[in-house]
Amino acid sequence: MTSFAFETVTPDAFAYLDRVAATDLGRSYKRHVLDELGIRPGETVLDLGCGPGTDLGALAEAVTATGAVIGIDYDRAAVDAARGRAAERSNVTVRLGDLHDLPLPDHTADRARTDRVLQHVADPVRALREARRVLRPGGRLVMAEPDWGTLTVDHPDSGLTRAYTQYVTDEAVRNARIGSQLARLATDAGFTVPMVVPVSPVFRDVRAADGILGLERTARRAVGAGYFTEEAARRWLDHLTDGPFLAVVTFYIVVAES
Known part of the structure; x- marks a missing residue:
């Protein structure tokens, strides 16, 4: 299996989050989420699943010194990292x-807010109900989540890409289709949903795409799970490296009000 152009080692989780945030795509959708939150000075804002605190600074600036930001994460290492970043x-x-x-x-x-968090939780509706519980009447939750079932990577053999996407949705991500499900799930949790914004980034550079999608690493896992043969994965990856590259996935920004 080719390794040219692809990352073969899984990046540190915190470094990966920072990397995505620093891309044009990351800056763009995070700004959109912040705009939709409509934060006013003096308000209290929750960053649910804050990770290492990548976005706490932007929220802190939005609420100003008269407001408050509370980051919550289940991972002790992430909490420690976030506390370090927010120490000042x-x-x-x-x-x-x-x-x-x-x-x-x-x-x-x-x-x-949640940012690519609900795709990983055990019970998204329960998490959404908790978010509604802690929001004040008229409060707003803004979520940003992908629908990995929409992932398309152009290849002459479209069956190979279907196998790759099928592995991602079946096994790689717990709630892989949640982006397109969020409006319904938030409604089930008691929210009203006034806005759903689909964002479909188009990747034309294989290295940039691999930095976010982990193409080879995921293909290798798909081989191990029986979705690809070794030879099929090699053919798929070789074309991505050598041929014109295009990949698209739809990402949803969903606004919910309590």
Whole structure:
């Protein structure tokens, strides 16, 4: 299997989140999420699944010194990293907690966000109900999640790409189709959903795509799971390296109001 142009070692999880945030795509959709949150000075904002704190600074600036940002993550290492990054910001606190059972009283916050988090949780509706519980009446939750079933990577043998996408949706991501399901799930959790914005980034550079999608690493796992033969994966990856490259996936920004 070819390794030219592809990352073969899984990047550090925190470094990966920072890498995506620094891309044009990352900056663009994160700005869109921030705009849709409509944060006003003095408000309380929750970053649900804050990871290493990549976005806490932008939220802190939006609420100003009169407001508060609370980051919550279930991973101790992420919480420690986020606390370190936010150490100089008196309006930011970071807590260890489970999105299914938030360590906050009812009606704590004015705004909340999730960013590529609900695709990984065990029970998205339960997490959404918790988000609604801790939001004040009229509060707003803005979510950004992909629908991996929409992933298309151009290849002369379209069956190979279908096999790759099937592996991603079946096994690689727990809630792989959640982007297109969010409006329904949020409604089930008691929210109203006034806005759904699809974002479909187009990748024309294989290295840039691989930095986000992990094409070879995922193909190797698909081989191990029986979705590809070794030879089929090699043919698929060789063409991605040598031929004109194009990949597209749809990403959803969903606004929900309590």
